[in-house]
Amino acid sequence: MKAEAVEPGEASTITAAPKRGINRGISIADLILRGVAVIGTFASALAMGTTTETLTIFAQPIMIRAKYNDLPSLTFFVIANSIVCGYLVLSIPLSISHFIRREARITRIILVIFDTAMVELLTAGASAATVVVHLAHKGNANANWLAICQQFNNFCERLSGSLVGSFASIIMIMLMIIASAVALSRH
Amino acid sequence: MKAEAVEPGEASTITAAPKRGINRGISIADLILRGVAVIGTFASALAMGTTTETLTIFAQPIMIRAKYNDLPSLTFFVIANSIVCGYLVLSIPLSISHFIRREARITRIILVIFDTAMVELLTAGASAATVVVHLAHKGNANANWLAICQQFNNFCERLSGSLVGSFASIIMIMLMIIASAVALSRH
Numbered sequence: 001m002k003a004e005a006v007e008p009g010e011a012s013t014i015t016a017a018p019k020r021g022i023n024r025g026i027s028i029a030d031l032i033l034r035g036v037a038v039i040g041t042f043a044s045a046l047a048m049g050t051t052t053e054t055l056t057i058f059a060q061p062i063m064i065r066a067k068y069n070d071l072p073s074l075t076f077f078v079i080a081n082s083i084v085c086g087y088l089v090l091s092i093p094l095s096i097s098h099f100i101r102r103e104a105r106i107t108r109i110i111l112v113i114f115d116t117a118m119v120e121l122l123t124a125g126a127s128a129a130t131v132v133v134h135l136a137h138k139g140n141a142n143a144n145w146l147a148i149c150q151q152f153n154n155f156c157e158r159l160s161g162s163l164v165g166s167f168a169s170i171i172m173i174m175l176m177i178i179a180s181a182v183a184l185s186r187h
Numbered sequence: 188m189k190a191e192a193v194e195p196g197e198a199s200t201i202t203a204a205p206k207r208g209i210n211r212g213i214s215i216a217d218l219i220l221r222g223v224a225v226i227g228t229f230a231s232a233l234a235m236g237t238t239t240e241t242l243t244i245f246a247q248p249i250m251i252r253a254k255y256n257d258l259p260s261l262t263f264f265v266i267a268n269s270i271v272c273g274y275l276v277l278s279i280p281l282s283i284s285h286f287i288r289r290e291a292r293i294t295r296i297i298l299v300i301f302d303t304a305m306v307e308l309l310t311a312g313a314s315a316a317t318v319v320v321h322l323a324h325k326g327n328a329n330a331n332w333l334a335i336c337q338q339f340n341n342f343c344e345r346l347s348g349s350l351v352g353s354f355a356s357i358i359m360i361m362l363m364i365i366a367s368a369v370a371l372s373r374h
Contacts, residue, residue, distance in 0.1 A: 004216035073318050105372045112368040116303075116361050123307050127314035131260050135322075136330065138242070142311035143323065145332040174303050181299040185292045185371040 021149075026183045027098045033172045033179070034095055038088045040169035041122065045081035047162035048074060048129070053155035066152045072158070073128040080125030081166055084118045084173075091115075098183075105184065112180045119173040125167040133159045213370045214285045220359040220366070221282055227356035228309065232268035233314070234349035235261060240342035241327045253339045253364045258323075259345070260315040268314030268353055271305045271360075278302075285370075292371065299367045306360040313353040 014184045068074040091114065094107055101107075134154055139147035149156035194222035241252045255261040285291055289326055326334035329352060 066329075071327060072321075109372055110282065110366075111367055113365050116306075116364050119303075119307070119311050120357065120361065123310040124314040127311040127316045131315045131318045134259075135332070140258060142253075143332075143335050144328075145322070148330050164194060174307065178296075178300050178301050181296055181368055181371055184368055 012092075021135050023102045023183055023186055024099070026179050027095070030098070030176055030179050030183075031092070033176050034088055034092055037169040037176075038085055040165040040172065041081045041088065042165075044162050044165035045085060046079050047087070047158065047165070048081070049078045051091075051155060051158045051162065053152050066148075066155045068159075071132050073132040077129035077166070078127045080121050082121045084169070087114065087118050095105035097135035099176070108180050108184050112177060112184075115173055115177050115180070119170060119177070122166060122170055122173065126163060127168060129159075129166075130163055133163065192332035210370055210373055211286070211291045213366050214282070214289070216221055217285070217363055217366050217370075218279070218282050220363050221279055224356040224363075225272055225279075225357040227350075227352040227359065228268045228272035228275065231349050231352035231356070232265050232272060233270070234345065234352070238342060238348065238349065240339050243349055244340060253335075253342045255346075258319050260319040264312045264353070267308050268356075271309045271356070274305050293314045293366050294357065295371050299364060299371075302364050302367070306357060309353060309357055309360065313350060313357060316346075316353075317350055320350065327331040 018034060047069050052065065052067045068078060091111060094111060097107065098104055133156070135147075136152075136159070137147055137149045139145050235255050239252065239254045255265060278298060278301065284294065288294075320343070322332060322334075323339075323346070324334055324336045326332050327345055
């Protein structure tokens, strides 16, 4: 009877071994993705936030200065990226804790909830900024909005570049949500 | 010994009963949220897609017509809402199948993956449209983009209204993702 009681326990450790291996892999992937997303959002916020161009109009003593906060959408982009970057840094300890407590359920669900909210915020910011950058480049003839990138060339190039980090981070956070769902399904 | 073998089985059915009840509740919530999101995205796409205003300029034989596809962001909004609406309709049978197979894991993960992708698409569309509608209302003095809503008043009011359904649907799909994560954690 004692021997029988041990057997089911042994069987469960055998089947649990590959399960734990996969969950460990998911935990590592989650941590790496989180790290990359931190860098992406930080770079985006920094690149957009420090973009400025001063233009001296020929034959006139007027200086025009273009800055990201001339356009509310770009300000939103910087704020959204900063918030998400801050959240991701704070979430790293929780992500590390999943290495130790692989069976953690509540903390994983909390991460899914916040990750979903944050990816929404980041997408809204990136999308809003993309529309404005596109309008700055091309303008819109129907609404009589003229392109401003002929004058502010460097400014516009830098704006376009700073979108990249944000979009990369969106993909990372989406993969993190999917990874969390897979990890949760393995309990 | 026989009596002992039955006991654990009975105990597991007792603990499984509330678990199944919660999973049933989650399945019902998922279906309702999906239905509401279908209506929301459909209404948004329809409201934006049919918005048009023809303006006859005083003392001139010129007619100006404003339509949603004058602005690429609004076209994207209509397309994004249509795609998400179509996806949600197609996903309803899968959602219903979770009533019968409550232990379904793979289909729930598939739903999480697609829900995440679709909510991103919808958020990008809604955010882009919001920026353009805001610009149409307020304009931007720094970029010399003038507000066009003084002329096209009805057009602009309708545009603002059609954003609501889309934002409501975003919240519904976010709740669906969180519900799926909770359901997956209960296996």
